[in-house]
Amino acid sequence: MELKLHRRTFTKLGILTGASAIILPSCSEVATAPEGGVRLTEDERELMERFAEVYLPTEGTSLKPRSEVPVVDHIERAFGLMDEPILEQVRIGLKLFDYGSVLIGFHLSRFAALSAEQRLDYIRRWENGIAMQRGIVGVLKKLICLGYWQDIEAGRAIGYRGPVSVAGGVVSLGNAPMPERATQEPI
Amino acid sequence: MTDERTAELPSLPVLRVTQPNEIPDSGLRLQADVVIVGSGAAGAVTAYELSRSGAKVVVLEAGPHIPSNRFQEHAPTALETLYEDHGNQLNTTGDLAILQGKCIGGSTVVNAAVCFRAPDQVLRHWASEHGLDNLSSEALAPYFERVEKNLFIHPNEPHEVNYNGRLLIEGAEKIGVPAGPTPRNVKSCALSGHCISGCRTDRKQSMLVTYLPWASQLGATILSGTRAETFEVRNRRITAVQASAIDEDGTKKPVRVEAGLVIIAAGAVQTPLLFQRNEIGNSSGQIGLNFACHPSLAVFGEHENDVYAWVGATITAHAGDIENPLKGGYLLEAGMVGPVVTSAWIDGGIGRDFVDFMQRSKKFQAAVTLIHDHNVGRVYLDGDRKQIEYDIDDRDFESVREALRGAARMYFAAGARRVYLPVTRRTTIDRESDIDSVINGLRNGKHMYRLTSYHPQGTMRMGADPAKSVVGPDGRCHDLDNVYVPDASLFPSSLLVNPQLTVYGMASYISDRILARA
Known part of the structure; x- marks a missing residue:
């Protein structure tokens, strides 16, 4: 797999690229949706699910169950809105995160296959790692949050109202009237 | 059309x-x-x-x-x-x-x-x-x-300043920082909180x-x-x-x-x-140079009572010495948006910590920081792709620290029991006496903070x-x-x-x- 790393997001990636040449080939399947959309790969979907399980465990809480929110589908939609170079970098970052567990945690297993406890430990290691690691784990957190919290009912479970104007019958004021001519003379 | x-x-x-x-x-x-x-x-x-x-x-x-x-x-x-x-x-x-x-x-x-x-x-x-x-x-x-x-354009009227804004003003006044209702271009605001x-x-x-x-x-x-x-x-x-x-x-x-x-x-x-x-x-060779953008960070303060900072106008009040931007002045603007933005602004932790953080978010007062940053960035084309080169300058990081320190002091003065900082891994100040030690421990660096810019400037x-x-x-x-x-x-x-x-x-x-x- 060819790694193209133009963005400084991953400037310290050189530390890992030697290893990535070994650990990444198996996860390089191309996943493009019809009609120009973008599909997450099976690996990416599994990574998101496993990450969300430990990052946002809703079971036994007052939050809307994560299983009732199409978190990963929302993320897939977000991927479709990214410019190609950014999407490419995000995907490389996700693969490094998923397969980096072989090297960084010496788990001999990709992140998605780790136990919940191991996954938590692994995320914390990346949070405290070099800039590239912090950046990638930050992207993952933001994607999960975007995917979950965009659900209006998920927001209401924590007291956020969501859209209010239509429900409240608040009318539009329309366009503002043209200013009076006298106030607009050259200064 | x-x-x-x-x-x-x-x-x-x-x-x-x-x-x-x-x-x-x-x-x-x-x-x-x-x-x-x-x-x-x-x-x-x-x-x-x-x-x-x-x-x-x-x-x-x-x-x-x-x-x-x-x-x-x-x-x-x-x-x-x-x-x-x-x-x-x-x-x-x-x-x-x-x-x-x-x-x-x-x-x-x-x-x-x-x-x-x-x-x-x-x-x-x-x-x-x-x-x-x-x-x-x-x-x-x-x-x-x-x-x-x-x-x-007018300063927010009293009914346009929500509890979140009043907390910021109260805290600022207690520590002697200028504060007040924020001027906005709004006519008969419906207080939906959806400006952005x-x-x-x-x-x-x-x-x-x-x-x-x-x-x-x-x-x-x-x-x-x-x-x-x-x-x-x-x-x-x-x-x-x-x-x-x-x-x-x-x-x-x-x-x-x-x-x-x-x-x-x-x-x-x-x-x-x-x-x-x-x-x-x-x-002049200056096109694209001198990019500045007011790199902005959010700070939350957790209270015993519900604050519902996202209810009402998006930005309601401000605090800071805005007449002296060249002397390290900063501006805090009281405001919060829904859970997508809340979770993007501050790292609430992982697992139960994060769930607890979001469940408590209605108890948070919130503000974003603005600083007078130096024009250290550059906008240019790499082939046909735009590139925006900008990282926080070390001089500006001192202003960032002052803004965070100011926010923490105001929040504790207003009764907050904990302050959440915009670091990329959960970082809190749990006691007023810890403000300086925590803030002084912050370092400038890439992917260290949850940064957003709303104000690109300066390239022409x-x-x-x-x-x-x-x-x-x-x-x-x-x-x-x-x-x-x-x-x-x-x-x-x-x-x-x-x-x-x-x-x-x-x-x-x-x-x-x-x-x-x-």
């Missing part, structure tokens, strides 16, 4: 926008007195002011026309439809989101409606360092007054419902979905702008506008890129010396006789305060200079 709301509101000015699907496949050739690239704060004001003088004006906007009755009051949808790169515009490091509107009305449609005049200290700095003696507070005052009247997703009920006096409909009523032609690409140049003049209107099905239609006067008002990212693509106007520097600046004191390009730049890219240094009102005032001022020269 005529805005569909006008059928219900027939006596008000009508905004007519030509959309790409209304343009024939063969394209469009227009002749005008003035062509304006961009329909945001600068483009809209200039369009109206020049239309009012009788000029035939054409406005080219790359973004779509989305009438307010289609706004969803849902941040992810707004990011997708109203923002540059669907909200994914980042610095080259990838740790700073740079948000700009991309729609008819530009960033004025999606900003938080905050309107401060440029601080006097900044204008004096522009005079002493950049030869801009013409831009004193006194000289600009009539232009600010005109805009303030036109856009109903577009004001569905037209209370925010954005360009979408003010200067653009007024310009349209006066005969201006406004095209949406039409991206300016190529300038035709002859004898130090741009004689025509070539653009592409892109249909929903992706069909590109050529648009060419011939005009005697050209206004480039595409904002501090797109304006320099347009000049760079055309390789003009850059004898204005100044008296053509060797050191791109645009002259009257807004005209030093190298081009009929080209003006009135947007935030001309600011020689960052403002500290939200730039919206300064852009309106400067665009009004530059419009008068254009008319005086005509």
Whole structure:
């Protein structure tokens, strides 16, 4: 797999690229949706699910169950809105995160296959790692949050109202009237 | 297309926008007195002011026309439809989101409606360092007054300041920091809290419902979905702008506008890129340099009581010494948006910590920080791709620390029991006595903080010396006789305060200079 790393997001990636040449080939399947959309790969979907399980465990809480929110589908939609170079970098970052567990945690297993406890430990290691690691784990957190919290009912479970104007019958004021001519003379 | 709301509101000015699907496949050739690239704060004001003088004006906007009755009051949808790169515009490091509107009305449609005049200290700095003696507070005052009247700009009234805003004012006053209700361009605010997703009920006096409909009523032609690409140049003049209107099905239609006067008002990212693509106007070598952006961080303070910081106006109150930006001054603006933004602004931890954090979010007071950052960034093309090179300078990181320290002190003074900092892994201050040790332990670095910029500025520097600046004191390009730049890219240094009102005032001022020269 060819790694193209133009963005400084991953400037310290050189530390890992030697290893990535070994650990990444198996996860390089191309996943493009019809009609120009973008599909997450099976690996990416599994990574998101496993990450969300430990990052946002809703079971036994007052939050809307994560299983009732199409978190990963929302993320897939977000991927479709990214410019190609950014999407490419995000995907490389996700693969490094998923397969980096072989090297960084010496788990001999990709992140998605780790136990919940191991996954938590692994995320914390990346949070405290070099800039590239912090950046990638930050992207993952933001994607999960975007995917979950965009659900209006998920927001209401924590007291956020969501859209209010239509429900409240608040009318539009329309366009503002043209200013009076006298106030607009050259200064 | 005529805005569909006008059928219900027939006596008000009508905004007519030509959309790409209304343009024939063969394209469009227009002749005008003035062509304006961009329909945001600068483009809209200039369009109206020049239309009012009788000029035939054409406005080219790359973004779509989305009438307010289609706004969803849902941040992810707004990011997708109203923002540059669907909200994914980042610095080259990838740790700073740079948000700009991309729609008819530009960033004025999606900003938080905050309107401060440029601080006097900044204008004096522009005079002493950049030869801009013409831009004193006194000289600009009539232009600010005109805009303030036109856009109903006023400090929030008591009912517009929510509990979150009152907590900020209370805390600031207790520690002796100036604070008060924030001025906004809003008429009869409905307090929906959805400013950044577009004001569905037209209370925010954005360009979408003010200067653009007024310009349209006066005969201006406004095209949406039409991206300016190529300038035709002859004898130090741009004689025509070539653009592409892109249909929903992706069909590109050529648009060419011939005009005697050209206004480039595409904002501090797109304006320099347009000049760079055309390789003009850059004898100073300054185009794209001097980028600043007010890198912004959020700070939360947890209270015993519910605060519901997201209920009410988006920004309600502010605190900070905004008259002294050059001496490390900072500005805190009380505001919070829904859970998508809450979870993006602050790292609440992992697992149960994070769930608990979100469940408690209604108890958080919240504010965002603004600093007067140095112009250390650069906007440039890498092939055909834009790059925004910007990392927080070490000098500015001291201002960031002061802003965070100030926020923490104010929050504890207002009764908070814990403060959450915008570090990329959960970081809290659990006791007032820990403020200094925690803040002093923060280090500048890549991917260390949850950064957002709402205010790109400075890439087409204005100044008296053509060797050191791109645009002259009257807004005209030093190298081009009929080209003006009135947007935030001309600011020689960052403002500290939200730039919206300064852009309106400067665009009004530059419009008068254009008319005086005509």
